[in-house]
Amino acid sequence: MFDSTPERETENATPLPSEVADDVLQDAYSNAVISAAERAGPAVVRVEVLKAQKGGPSRPAGVGSGVVISPDGLVLTNSHVVHGASDFRLTDAEGRAMEARVLGEDPDTDLALLRAGSARNLAIAPIGDSKSLKRGQLVVAIGNPLGFESTVTAGVVSALGRSLRAGNGRLIEDVIQTDAALNPGNSGGPLVNARGAVVGINTAIIRGAQGICFAVASNTAQFVLGELIQHGRVRRGFIGIAAQTAAVSRGHARLAGIDNTTGAMITALEPAGPASTAGLMTYDIIVRADGEAVTGVDDLIRLLSHERIDRAVTVEALRRGQLKSFDVRPNERPMPKAA
Missing domain, CATH: 2.40.10.120 (Thrombin, subunit H)
Incomplete structure (x- = not known):
């Protein structure tokens, strides 16, 4: 058993x-x-x-x-x-x-x-x-x-x-x-x-x-x-503009030799600010800064770092479909006013 x-x-x-x-x-x-x-x-x-x-x-x-x-x-x-x-x-x-x-x-x-x-x-x-x-x-x-x-x-x-x-x-x-x-x-x-x-x-x-x-x-x-x-x-750079992300037409991008489908369109300029002094105008669409693509406002803010304060920055923008280049010298961004 x-x-x-x-x-x-x-x-x-x-x-x-x-x-x-x-x-x-x-x-x-x-x-x-x-x-x-x-x-x-x-x-x-x-x-x-x-x-x-x-x-x-x-x-x-x-x-x-x-x-x-x-x-x-x-x-x-x-x-x-x-x-x-x-x-x-x-x-x-x-x-x-x-x-x-x-x-x-x-x-x-x-x-x-x-x-x-x-x-x-x-x-x-x-x-x-x-x-x-x-x-x-x-x-x-x-x-x-x-x-x-x-x-x-x-x-x-x-x-x-x-x-x-x-x-x-x-x-x-x-x-x-x-x-x-x-x-x-x-x-x-x-x-x-x-x-x-x-x-x-x-x-x-x-x-x-x-x-x-x-x-x-x-x-x-x-x-x-x-x-x-x-x-x-x-510290961050400031060029004296208000901007919004805007579309770049395929035809304008092809003529300018850029890959952008969007950019940062200037909607307002501070008088005598860095962008205005450099010759930028309202409705210009910024598409590059120092050779780096700008596809919108967020890119522009990121690129305006403290390293670029008081240093010439090459800004490329579309104006009526033509690509133009500007030397912009950012200031330090002002501190926001206390509420």
């Missing part, structure tokens, strides 16, 4: 290789998220916007997140979190509260730099290289969504090189798309890689969508950070 005991055989059965592999992968994934959160989490702060009350203490008027990038209290966050306010309170992962002030902001990239008033030797998160990111790479978002402190969510890089409209209508370039869950209050918090290095600043979600969230790339943040520390603002 044979004693058939399948239950005993099941209990003592050796796990299949695929099951072992799944367990190992799950452990590796969990450990990567845990490691990233432990490295970057202490550097994440709650950013409270304070509103003065008549005859009473200030009260919170808005909440976001930020990340400490230097031990003496430099904090990166979103411009839309702090814009228009003057008083702020930061709370770190250990519950320590400190006052803060804005050193500068750049609404064009939705980034702002704060200085903590009294804190020293704060935990920091290093800024990584967003150019090294790959689609599918693990990323972790840390912040204070809906008031829930130090919340960690994980996902992957869904896409790179996206463009996103800032609150002022300007186009933010090189934006990271991720499915790491973000909610109101995450704004300004870091998106980090598995090593805990900041590769993005969480900035936006698409309401009604699931798993479509965006972060400003860390390389953009590095540039903005340098400009804000050195100048208190981000």
